[in-house]
Amino acid sequence: MAAETVTSKAVTSKSMALAKAINESLRRALEADPKVVIMGEDVGKLGGVFRVTDGLQKDFGESRVIDTPLAESGIVGTAIGLALRGYRPVVEIQFDGFVFPAYDQIVTQLAKMHARSLGKVKLPVVVRIPYGGGIGAVEHHSESPEALFAHVAGLKIVSPSNAGDAYWMMQQAIQSDDPVIFFEPKRRYWEKSEINTEAIPGPLHKARVVREGADLTLAAYGPMVRLCQEVADAAAEEGRSLEVVDLRSVSPLDFDTIQGSVEKTGRLVVVHEAPVFFGSGAEIAARITERCFYHLEAPVLRVGGYHAPYPPARLEETYLPDLDRVLDAVDRSLAY
Amino acid sequence: MAAETVTSKAVTSKSMALAKAINESLRRALEADPKVVIMGEDVGKLGGVFRVTDGLQKDFGESRVIDTPLAESGIVGTAIGLALRGYRPVVEIQFDGFVFPAYDQIVTQLAKMHARSLGKVKLPVVVRIPYGGGIGAVEHHSESPEALFAHVAGLKIVSPSNAGDAYWMMQQAIQSDDPVIFFEPKRRYWEKSEINTEAIPGPLHKARVVREGADLTLAAYGPMVRLCQEVADAAAEEGRSLEVVDLRSVSPLDFDTIQGSVEKTGRLVVVHEAPVFFGSGAEIAARITERCFYHLEAPVLRVGGYHAPYPPARLEETYLPDLDRVLDAVDRSLAY
């Protein structure tokens, strides 16, 4: 569980907010590899609108931490060029809703260059996207577009749920020779957890059972993991034992871990903020149903956004999955 | 079945290639409503690279059939402006792989304007996209990106499988007050079938059972419908009775029709050219499993593209679903 405190090595373990953990991870990457560069709108003096790049330009200079013109296609397109020259750009898209001007460069160029070149060209580009709702923002600032990238071969998609993972997953994403879309759960930026800067917790694309349980599996990633843990707490009070899987990676999805859990519990509810229709839950439901056809005692249920544009802030509580909605799905699943 | 010939009304029914049927439908729309305009690259004198707009500029003039600058975001963005002014633009994207520069305008503007304006503003824009493989083309000319649009609320997505449907679905798309992404199965452009220009075959977003069967349901849309019909023929020779559903619409999906079929057959295989991962098949599998949990005798199986960039032409036969691959899935489903 993310809340578990590491007590053994006081030196290497510290409690840190998720945003700060990414900041530290970027700092470490900038120190370790002169080819790492940070690019984006307002990433310099401002340190990004969420301060994730705070202090980095001051310490590494304007040629390593680059304030770009306001043009997302340009940001990703020039990052590709820099990668072709041997750099490892870490690009920030200011908010989820502003990645779409860069979508063409991501889908037709970034994702395909390795295959197009028969492996001759590698593009180790990380695209950081603060994503998701829950912060009461205006339009375009609360989207969860991960499915729109997961369908695209050539990309890897990850999303940490806590500071400790964020720290290490960013290290691993930067070291990856494939392009990685790194979805940062913005509403968790300020939540603290322990990070151990010495011990790599495991492979980047491996899911983790963050809470064991026997009756039903909850699978989530990014901002919804904590919610699922709270759901499991609430359900426990009603005597139900829920297992919670933090998927961590959306492409690839770690079906083995989900399968292992579902073979045990026989029931699965997938939770994400993105609309249910054509969302991650669909892929998980389809594949897990295929893999666990004889184990499932109920259909895989999905809890997520509705098929409607993300609503104004005063309605986002209704739009987003919350404790009651997930519990409702749990009830429905258990009722089979 | 698409191959069925209408014999009763010789006057209103004629055999026509799919591309020509759309051409006729556009002509009818241009005649019926002075607010309809056609826009795109090379849609004028050339008549589009597939000749779908052949002769239209000649007959309706340059202000109705507009050759645009080579800029897809500009095309869709100005189409939105024209729609705000009361026009009904029908936009052509030259090939599937070139829609991505317009993705931002489609996802953040076209899809959301109606909701953003609380219904005050309607954007009756049709975006025509010749899509899919099978024509031996170079990179970016054979993609099936429909899932990348279906996840986006505010859009409607359709894809005809034959000339008769293409004719009417285009009429209906243009009349729709919602933006419609109209995916045209380019490898079927030259296939002829009967169209009846008098009788509307039914609602735009309704699926159609094009072949009845008892043992298993095949669901597909656009280019894969004919393949599924061929699969059903082949299976029939082996004594298996397959039902084929032409979905026609990807958003909304007509789950009722699929459900009706699956409740009867107990088995479902979904076929599309797009990659399976996060594709239409995932959504269909997830929802049909939920709706038909006790009817399904096998998990919903999916046949589609692999999780790899669309391959060079000489490999597309391997990449695309074909008779054998669908039959293999049918066998696997029936083996449960």
Place this chain on the structure above:
Amino acid sequence: MTVESTAAQKPRRSAGSKAGTTGTKRTTSTTAKKNAGTKKDAEPQLVQLLTPEGKRVKNAEYDKYVAGVTPEELRGLYRDMVLTRRFDAEATALQRQGELGLWASLLGQEAAQIGSGRALHDDDYVFPTYREHGVAWCRGVDPANLLGMFRGVNNGGWDPNGNNFHLYTIVIGSQTLHATGYAMGVAKDGADSAVIAYFGDGASSQGDVAEAFTFSAVYNAPVVFFCQNNQWAISEPTEKQSRVPIYQRAQGFGFPGVRVDGNDVLASLAVTRWALERARGGEGPTLVEAFTYRMGAHTTSDDPTRYRGDEERLAWEAKDPIQRLRRYLEASNHADEGFFAELDSESEALGKRVREAVRAMPDPDRFAIFENAYADGHALVDEERAQFAAYEASFATESDSGSAAVSGV
């Protein structure tokens, strides 16, 4: 609300078009060329009619566009700016008080917005960014309506066709294409209206804006691109977007660009009228760069102390758009104490009214989520709405049965 805006004092449409019909095409295009030739290092030519000290300076090319402006109209412009600033300050305060989630202040940009906004005819159409509160005011949009999206009760709370003022657009640059398409439609209709697209210095880097320039030039669309260069795109100074003045961008697309003092309401009015006349006269697009300054933070979420010093702001305070018109009004005896005093109380009344209106703004109905996703409906939305209704109802039932259980004990 239209009552409160300076509608009565606003320049007559007929006056506006008269000024425009005195054919100025040749002279103006010469100017554009001259300006475009300016070197990077040299300070580019800036159209200015009122100095920061409030002195009226002559301008051979643009004077005629404001020749008919009466003292009453001048007071109207002043009033517009003052009330806009007051409204803006109120909104900032409301954000601090938690009534709004966010506010994007126009502080410092009143002249650019009121000048350009008052140049418009009723049948012209406006495509704003998220900061055009002054333009909205000129169009007669109820200021309280502007606050809905910042409060989080809607994503745009007015009917764009009610005042020919499109919804605020947040995705940078995208509205410039909508404006261009709309203008293409105006041309198709044979109407003699014009369209104006607002955008910022940062937006000038977006591909969409370049495409809007291309489309408008190729189709000779009647659109004015009005760039408020307020020197900053959040934390990035304009040098991060362009190494030459932004108005020069236009020439490479084949239409004129001009830089106007965006803190000079009279110059902004004149230059925009000129550009709108060009549009109406079939001369196609124009780029106006209003050189101004964002005196406040980017939004209430922003912290400008991280990236800029006070000196800059102080220098620009000396060029304050409201002060300079006040000095001119006073020096020329176009306004007396009474006018200013009355305006003060009108300002306070506006602040109060807005404050009350916002506080009274109800939260949207939860079912509103499903209401406008589609115009013609969508089966899935219907299904989800029904499921949501059942889910909501389940609580009522539960708590009913819950209390029943309790009373049963």
Place this chain on the structure above:
Amino acid sequence: MTVESTAAQKPRRSAGSKAGTTGTKRTTSTTAKKNAGTKKDAEPQLVQLLTPEGKRVKNAEYDKYVAGVTPEELRGLYRDMVLTRRFDAEATALQRQGELGLWASLLGQEAAQIGSGRALHDDDYVFPTYREHGVAWCRGVDPANLLGMFRGVNNGGWDPNGNNFHLYTIVIGSQTLHATGYAMGVAKDGADSAVIAYFGDGASSQGDVAEAFTFSAVYNAPVVFFCQNNQWAISEPTEKQSRVPIYQRAQGFGFPGVRVDGNDVLASLAVTRWALERARGGEGPTLVEAFTYRMGAHTTSDDPTRYRGDEERLAWEAKDPIQRLRRYLEASNHADEGFFAELDSESEALGKRVREAVRAMPDPDRFAIFENAYADGHALVDEERAQFAAYEASFATESDSGSAAVSGV
């Protein structure tokens, strides 16, 4: 293949950089300004060193960039153009014969491509479109390799870093951003290489190209934007993309643009050398518009009779890039009959070699689909590969068991 290309005759690097160091910054930027000032209607200034009749004309600004070109090098340029055209014709024929799925001919654009391609140093980097066969030739890319993607056996069959020649890019305009980013990296590395991005007149409308202009200007990136204005984007004439000459676009972004006669190999060489020197000298980006003509169809799928007449083509045939250099070579006695005869047979040999190479090109292995989707692997790809292997094997098994069954009968 490098052996066949005119590597031996290509201008020495040292010579190139010497020509460049004779500081020409002032003069050139004046030119740019002068050019940019040209009115829409006037025929814009075109840098030309060889007239269509093959006369060498003096040019005060650009002569020095070709001053050191020897007769041998001139013959080399001629040879490059002839062999490129021969290769191109062979590819067109191969498409007709069904050996290729598609071909995009460069017919008519040889001078623009060979002139610019020969201006490059080995350590410069090229970002082509899908039509830069002549540039590829200059870089020493095996022509047969270019055919792989048109045959459908791969999507780009060479190692970009092998010859500093990036893969062909089909999505219009996107490579201009890659070139800009690459150039930003060159500048970061402190290298004195330059980068060149090719694109077409149609591409000039894409937002990406404008963003590339913005980024390269803001970061002063050492990149040359080389636009081959071949008058057509498939069926659309350049007027559908811009109402002013394309080279003027640059000035609005703050760097010079120049139009060169793209059918004049010497002028293309000179102007590109000038632009590359600017890049290497830290002066940032330049836009070169090579004014040329697409003499053939857009691709073998295209039918130009639908949208343009023969007259235009005939007029441009008189300006043929190869003919004009031949006339000059002959008139100045720089080449004799023997040279031309030898080149003829060399051409035929090249055609034959390419033909054979293409016919011998094997279809890719079916498993290649899964090979390069990712550099570090992906669990789903592994799973799908395994499933595919099992599926393939099932046929073997079936037919095995099938034949077993038969032999069993």
